[in-house]
Amino acid sequence: MTRLPRQLMWAIAMEGVGTSRMITVYARHGTRNLNLRPPHRQPTAEELHVAGEQLRDIPRSLLFLAVFLIPVPGFVGGYTLAAIATERWMGNKIQVLPTRFRHILKPKT
Numbered sequence: 001m002t003r004l005p006r007q008l009m010w011a012i013a014m015e016g017v018g019t020s021r022m023i024t025v026y027a028r029h030g031t032r033n034l035n036l037r038p039p040h041r042q043p044t045a046e047e048l049h050v051a052g053e054q055l056r057d058i059p060r061s062l063l064f065l066a067v068f069l070i071p072v073p074g075f076v077g078g079y080t081l082a083a084i085a086t087e088r089w090m091g092n093k094i095q096v097l098p099t100r101f102r103h104i105l106k107p108k109t
Helices: 004-033 045-069 075-090 099-105
Strands: none
Touching (some): 004 045, 004 099, 045 075, 045 099
């Protein structure tokens, strides 16, 4: 329990790193269409896939961080529990928590 705040701060930092990498990959992909970079500097399909996953994580991250910024007692814990319960109930069909937060907040089963 004492490591949780440190892990959450690390997850926030890693979301920022992932977002900056995503922007770089999409910028390189955009320059391909303009023929500004040589073909060997273009992003691979794997890089584009990872960037797409990070792009899908942005709305989840914003919602999760907005909940933490709202100064309503009990709302953060309630949202987190509801998000975890929804993900378990729906399986992998709906993902409410960001990827890096999911690994911290969901216990390993």
